[in-house]
Amino acid sequence: MEVRPGPESRLLSALRISEIFASIQGEGRLAGTPSVFVRTSFCNLRCRWCDTPYTSWTPEFEWMDAASLGERVERLSAEHGTRHLVLTGGEPLLQAEALRPLCERWWHEGYHLTLETNATIFEPLAVHLASLSPKLRHSIPDTSQNGHGPELSFWHARTRLQPDVIRSFLDRYNGGNGRDCQVKFVVESERELGEIDSLAAQIPIPREKILLMPQVVETAKIPRAYASIRELCRRTGFGFSPRLHIERFGNRRGT
Numbered sequence: 001m002e003v004r005p006g007p008e009s010r011l012l013s014a015l016r017i018s019e020i021f022a023s024i025q026g027e028g029r030l031a032g033t034p035s036v037f038v039r040t041s042f043c044n045l046r047c048r049w050c051d052t053p054y055t056s057w058t059p060e061f062e063w064m065d066a067a068s069l070g071e072r073v074e075r076l077s078a079e080h081g082t083r084h085l086v087l088t089g090g091e092p093l094l095q096a097e098a099l100r101p102l103c104e105r106w107w108h109e110g111y112h113l114t115l116e117t118n119a120t121i122f123e124p125l126a127v128h129l130a131s132l133s134p135k136l137r138h139s140i141p142d143t144s145q146n147g148h149g150p151e152l153s154f155w156h157a158r159t160r161l162q163p164d165v166i167r168s169f170l171d172r173y174n175g176g177n178g179r180d181c182q183v184k185f186v187v188e189s190e191r192e193l194g195e196i197d198s199l200a201a202q203i204p205i206p207r208e209k210i211l212l213m214p215q216v217v218e219t220a221k222i223p224r225a226y227a228s229i230r231e232l233c234r235r236t237g238f239g240f241s242p243r244l245h246i247e248r249f250g251n252r253r254g255t
């Protein structure tokens with residue numbers, strides 16, 4: 001007897017997608033690598049300075065089934081001559097069930113997968129690089145200024161750091177079996193260093209996994225922001241993450 005997928009399985013395999021595009025990886029240890037990006041919509045956080053508010057504060061999306069998404073990504077990858085794929089958001093792990101079979105297929109077909117996550121949800125997807133970006137205190141939104149109720153600030157403040165989730169990622173993506181991770185903190189100034197140090201000690205996070213990335217979305221402000229965060233990296237021994245896509249294209253969608 002032929003078993004056809006019912007409506008529930010179609011729902012599980014459909015994804016809310018914000019955009020799919022080819023560009024360069026702008027951040028982290030693979031910065032500069034030509035890649036195809038899948039940006040999922042919706043996030044469980046609301047960072048004050050979110051650079052993709054169209055996936056968090058005011059989510060926009062189209063529904064795509066996993067098969068169409070897979071075809072589009074593979075076509076873009078062939079057209080742009082890259083096997084590097086990046087799952088980003090929003091928070092991609094809100095849609096982990098639908099992403100899981102795609103990741104497994106891409107892994108077995110020899111693509112290199114990076115997952116960019118805010119590290120509040122653990123799902124062991126088949127990816128090579130888990131790029132964790134836990135959110136520090138300065139990400140908490142001031143909802144009195146933006147028309148949202150204070151509940152949103154409380155929710156964000158309570159949810160933003162999940163030490164057990166970060167531990168689970170560090171355990172699984174530990175450099176073995178082709179799986180590794182990096183921990184990328186968005187930093188505005190040295191005020192954030194104390195929080196990073198205490199988190200790194202509490203979890204613990206190996207120092208060599210930690211990157212500091214400037215909180216900057218305006219191209220004109222890049223030189224100054226880079227200089228100050230590079231100086232923090234020099235003093236602390238943490239790695240530096242650029243934002244190459246902002247340098248080259250400005251804060252535009254599809255880059």
Ligand code: SF4
Binds near residue numbers: 043091135
């Ligand atoms: S976790 Fe990322 S996508 Fe979500 S609100 Fe914060 S910066 Fe935006």
